[in-house]
Amino acid sequence: MELEIETFCRLCGAPLAWRYIEHNWLVPLDVEPSENGTVAVSTDNIGHTLEGTALATSRTCGVPPLYTLHQPGPGCPDLCISGGTES
Ligand SMILES: [Zn+2]
Numbered sequence: 001m002e003l004e005i006e007t008f009c010r011l012c013g014a015p016l017a018w019r020y021i022e023h024n025w026l027v028p029l030d031v032e033p034s035e036n037g038t039v040a041v042s043t044d045n046i047g048h049t050l051e052g053t054a055l056a057t058s059r060t061c062g063v064p065p066l067y068t069l070h071q072p073g074p075g076c077p078d079l080c081i082s083g084g085t086e087s
Pocket residue numbers: 009010011012013014070071075076080
């Protein structure tokens with residue numbers, strides 16, 4: 001399940017969806033699920049960073065889908081902070 005595209009990274013153009021992690025940390029997520037992801041998004045649109053057994057189970061079953069934080073990388077040297085303008 002793709003997340004709804006909210007903004008695009010100004011640096012690399014990647015579609016992003018912004019989610020709060022554990023209610024207090026707003027981060028850009030790549031909208032496509034990734035097998036390397038660590039963030040599950042619950043039905044209330046809150047991101048939860050999984051680890052340990054929960055992470056292993058999600059990766060094995062593909063449920064819930066896991067997303068990656070949009071990280072700086074080649075072509076995207078900055079943290080893309082700017083899209084989190086919610087009103
Ligand atoms: Zn980017």
